Amino acid sequence: MSVLDITRVSKRYTQDGPEVLKDISFRAEKNEFVTIVGPSGCGKSTLFNIVAGLLPPTQGEVRLDGEVVTGTTTPHIGYVLQKDLLFPWLTVLDNVGLGLEIQGMRRRDARERARSIFAAYNLEGYEDKYPSALSGGMRQRAALMRTLVTDPDVILMDEAYKALDYPLKIQLESELLQTVRERGKTVVFVTHDIEEAVTLSDRVYVLKARPGEVVAEIPIALTTDTTRIDQRRLAPEFNDYYEAIWTSIGRAPIAA
């Protein structure tokens, strides 16, 4: 059984408005890295919000571990956005422990648990700083830590690294891949970046725009074990996968 199962989800914002999403179905197996890739206007973020439970779909359902969670937020789905959403009035430590505290853990325990992962994410020494003292990459790391420390079944990521400069993005994606592999996490990653999709994913769903519709499902198997994104790009199959995704996007009219 899939951890996450999205079945025939459609969305219209108003009753006779245009269909933003049409009949979207996809799934994510346990420990799988699934990427939704599509051009702007394909409803990626709408889909993201529906899966996160922040927006109800017009039709269709979202199942988590077989249970219908459509239209409800659940602490078992964590998410990371391009905006890091750190609370400026909390220290980095309290930001990382925020999810645990809201889920009912005592503050002292949440802090202790949060503190224990700082070294692994290269943020040691910044526990008592406020987020304003952190660089963009460090902030994004802290946001990922806040999600991971609550141990969600599924992590949703919406263009999380879009705002970072290229080398930093490669670095953080390498870290991400290593973490989710080590810890056995299921990730649904939303992006418009084909290279990102190929280097990170086990499976890619290609969306076309207006209405957002799945046009291809492409399993990815690069013949390399490394989690280093710069190395993964050099795998011999990289170009074939890139081409395959590019062609599926090209089949649909690309919104400028």
Next chain:
Amino acid sequence: MTTLDIADDRVVRAPSTATGRRATTYRTLLITLQAAIAIALLATWEIGASTGAVNTFLFSSPSRVGQVLVERWQSGDLLLDVGTTALEVALGFVIGAVGGSAIGLLLWYSKFVADLSAPFIAAIGSIPVLAIAPMTIIWFGTGLESKIVIVAFSCVVVSLTTSYRGARMADQDLLNLVRSFGGNRGTAFRRVVVPASMTWVVQALKLNVGFAIVGAIVGEYISSNAGIGHMILLGSSNFSVNIVLAGLALVMVMVLAFTLIVSGIERILLRWEK
């Protein structure tokens, strides 16, 4: 973690010491000049008074004002007047400004109640404190209570509307995040709305220091037997400019003192804001 280190983003913002030093020098220069100007003005006034160029019956002099303050301190009147006004301001401020902020924040829970009450709040806010002060004397007597009510009335609407606006502007994405961790509206209010609105709440508190003191003085003008307003009124009805100006000096000091207290509160509430 990976040992790969193509991008080290651990950039720590080191404050430029050269810029820091220049800023300190500038501030020292500013304060020195300001003090010099104040002393020069007071000295001119004093010399003018002693040479007869300034009519001391109409305009008094720094030494005469100082003498009034010393005499009233010795008689105990000064402490009574300052204490009375300070108590009125402090209690009225806590009830009006802090209470108003709390109500404004709590209105976040219901946009309907907020919209419904908006014209009534605006109506209350449009009443000049001078116009309502005589009524409060009738309702609450000539003692401390009526002044506290006037002070609270002077502060409440500004705090309420400002903090409500701040609460409304809380980032929806942060509220969603709290929801995604399983937090309810109460958690969202406590963890996001209240801290996010603090900048606004504090701005209103700062504005209200002035309004509160005006409220207390107005209340004392209308009817009182102690307070700085009482002292000023007494001085002017006896044609004693010395006493009136001594009162004005006390008002200035009191505004300064309350502003410092609120700045201290600001530093605690907004310590994350650099």
